[in-house]
Amino acid sequence: MANADIQNLFVTQGKERALDKIIVLGIESTSHTFGVGIAAIIYGEPKILVNEYSKYVPEKGGIHPREASQHHMAKAPRVLRNALNKSGIKLKDIDAIAVALGPGLGPCLRVGASIARFISSYYGKPLVPVNHAVAHIEIGKLVNKLNDPLVVYVSGGNTLVSIQRRRRYRVLGETLDIPLGNLLDTFAREVGLAPPYVVGGKHQVDICAEWGNEFIDLPYTVKGNDLSFSGLLTAALKKARQAQNRIELGNICLSLRETAFNMLVEVAERGLALTRKKEVLLTGGVAANEYLNLKLDKMAQLHGARFYTVPNEYAGDNGAMIAWTGLLLYLYGVTIDPQKAFVKQRWRLDEVDLPWIPEN
Amino acid sequence: MDPGELVFLTQGAEAKLYLTVFLGFKSIAKYRIPKPYRHPEFDKLFRYRRTIIEAKIMSHLRILGLNVPAIYYVDPDNGLIIMEYIDGHRLSDCLGVLERSSVIDYALSLGKQASIMHKNTIYHGDLTIANTIVSGNKLYIIDFGLSGYSRDLEEYAIDIHLLSRSIEALYPELHDLFMGYFWKGYAEIAGNEFTVKLKDKVHDIRLRGRYIEERLRRRIMHEKYM
Numbered sequence: 001m002a003n004a005d006i007q008n009l010f011v012t013q014g015k016e017r018a019l020d021k022i023i024v025l026g027i028e029s030t031s032h033t034f035g036v037g038i039a040a041i042i043y044g045e046p047k048i049l050v051n052e053y054s055k056y057v058p059e060k061g062g063i064h065p066r067e068a069s070q071h072h073m074a075k076a077p078r079v080l081r082n083a084l085n086k087s088g089i090k091l092k093d094i095d096a097i098a099v100a101l102g103p104g105l106g107p108c109l110r111v112g113a114s115i116a117r118f119i120s121s122y123y124g125k126p127l128v129p130v131n132h133a134v135a136h137i138e139i140g141k142l143v144n145k146l147n148d149p150l151v152v153y154v155s156g157g158n159t160l161v162s163i164q165r166r167r168r169y170r171v172l173g174e175t176l177d178i179p180l181g182n183l184l185d186t187f188a189r190e191v192g193l194a195p196p197y198v199v200g201g202k203h204q205v206d207i208c209a210e211w212g213n214e215f216i217d218l219p220y221t222v223k224g225n226d227l228s229f230s231g232l233l234t235a236a237l238k239k240a241r242q243a244q245n246r247i248e249l250g251n252i253c254l255s256l257r258e259t260a261f262n263m264l265v266e267v268a269e270r271g272l273a274l275t276r277k278k279e280v281l282l283t284g285g286v287a288a289n290e291y292l293n294l295k296l297d298k299m300a301q302l303h304g305a306r307f308y309t310v311p312n313e314y315a316g317d318n319g320a321m322i323a324w325t326g327l328l329l330y331l332y333g334v335t336i337d338p339q340k341a342f343v344k345q346r347w348r349l350d351e352v353d354l355p356w357i358p359e360n
Numbered sequence: 361m362d363p364g365e366l367v368f369l370t371q372g373a374e375a376k377l378y379l380t381v382f383l384g385f386k387s388i389a390k391y392r393i394p395k396p397y398r399h400p401e402f403d404k405l406f407r408y409r410r411t412i413i414e415a416k417i418m419s420h421l422r423i424l425g426l427n428v429p430a431i432y433y434v435d436p437d438n439g440l441i442i443m444e445y446i447d448g449h450r451l452s453d454c455l456g457v458l459e460r461s462s463v464i465d466y467a468l469s470l471g472k473q474a475s476i477m478h479k480n481t482i483y484h485g486d487l488t489i490a491n492t493i494v495s496g497n498k499l500y501i502i503d504f505g506l507s508g509y510s511r512d513l514e515e516y517a518i519d520i521h522l523l524s525r526s527i528e529a530l531y532p533e534l535h536d537l538f539m540g541y542f543w544k545g546y547a548e549i550a551g552n553e554f555t556v557k558l559k560d561k562v563h564d565i566r567l568r569g570r571y572i573e574e575r576l577r578r579r580i581m582h583e584k585y586m
Contacts, residue, residue, distance in 0.1 A: 215402055226522070
């Protein structure tokens with residue numbers, strides 16, 4: 001959404017409120033991260049005032065929903081307090097509170113939802129329901145000042161290619177089984193490389209790929225615009241169990257990453273060829289992956305499109321994206337009664353009507 | 361146009377298309393481009409496989425009498441196919457401006473052709489409205505790079521799932537009309553029993569998408585009553 005549009009919106013929607021300042025606090029707790037962000041529009045300029053979070057890192061295995069939710073409960077007060085202190089904003093000063101109601105892990109979602117409902121009721125602030133996937137896209141559009149990109153959204157829970165059309169983000173292609181982030185994490189875990197999954201900003205599979213030098217043929221499954229990673233995971237794990245040394249394991253990591261990323265880039269490329277968009281946006285947790293950025297950038301260039309990514313701070317789950325999306329929704333009058341603000345573990349990106357996406 | 365002359369037409373996701381004259385026939389040269397973002401070995405194998413399968417299946421379908429471009433020449437090592445030129449428009453470009461009766465005719469035709477294809481154990485792998493060309497009253501199916509042979513109902517269902525989603529993405533208001541007649545045409549060849557089975561499978565595939573409410577409901581019901 002362009003600044004000019006926001007200003008127009010102020011003129012039409014903001015008459016009842018203070019015109020110079022709108023502040024929304026957003027809470028994210030869909031999965032491993034509990035985050036609080038504050039977004040504002042100050043004299044027509046969108047701003048992220050603060051982005052605080054605490055990430056649950058399992059000692060072994062993957063994310064345990066109950067453990068993660070307990071982490072969120074323990075950390076929530078401090079994260080919230082830090083966000084308020086750093087930004088110098090008081091809860092009574094905010095215009096609305098936004099919360100990611102889904103999609104995500106039930107126990108985790110409920111932590112964020114409970115806090116948001118409480119603040120909303122206690123301080124009498126409007127509550128804005130935000131879809132987590134929409135938020136990942138909107139923050140990417142905000143930081144890169146994009147209006148209408150082809151979106152590649154990749155994380156531990158999602159892998160999809162989307163465009164905006166007729167009031168919604170429409171899904172052009174997505175994974176039919178496991179997401180790309182999940183593929184990399186599961187592989188790293190099963191072969192004993194993780195946790196930790198990310199070391200020094202690099203995923204274990206990327207580190208491992210540097211040990212290898214040879215490409216091995218692995219199953220490549222693209223069905224139309226959809227992807228399937230489960231066969232690739234099984235085949236790679238089977239080969240990894242037979243690996244004799246670091247170089248052989250490195251070859252498998254290299255080939256796994258090459259195959260998986262090529263699948264995703266192909267689907268994105270199909271979407272780009274079909275829609276002829278001029279901008280490609282990579283967002284979601286896996287947007288931090290340098291190698292995927294490189295591939296998508298090269299692909300976009302082939303089609304005369306520009307490639308954009310999101311900085312690490314906003315790539316993974318965060319509260320700022322929920323606050324910003326909540327702010328947009330609030331401007332258009334989308335709010336929910338706290339008593340009806342149930343969490344939605346399943347809530348598809350393409351089920352959400354978004355007033356700022358044009359009708360055509 | 362001189363024989364052998366190449367005129368660049370368009371670039372798709374994986375190939376460049378050129379207009380040419382081959383042995384006196386107006387033809388399309390489809391060249392699968394090496395991609396700088398792929399590992400060289402991967403790229404070579406990838407383009408080879410896609411080229412072979414496309415040429416093979418299109419030839420087979422042509423023999424079965426489907427509306428697909430005829431294959432004139434194949435060079436898999438260089439990722440090149442020369443095929444018949446079809447003069448028309450992609451359905452993805454023109455569906456919105458067609459008369460209702462034409463939409464119905466094309467939907468019926470696509471249904472019948474998909475049915476014959478599946479009956480012969482072939483799946484397309486990327487059956488979207490962008491991969492169909494309408495030329496006069498004929499509807500052609502193109503772009504078989506993702507196709508293959510399989511007896512698995514799943515592959516056939518995925519074809520239809522992709523078709524349905526491509527219409528939903530580009531022309532949501534025409535989706536129900538088009539798919540209604542598509543299924544009608546499909547059942548004419550495949551018979552009702554098979555068509556119903558396939559419809560169920562398509563529904564199942566749709567539910568596999570991420571975060572679908574109905575899937576959760578179904579599981580809860582299952583746990584409750586079993």
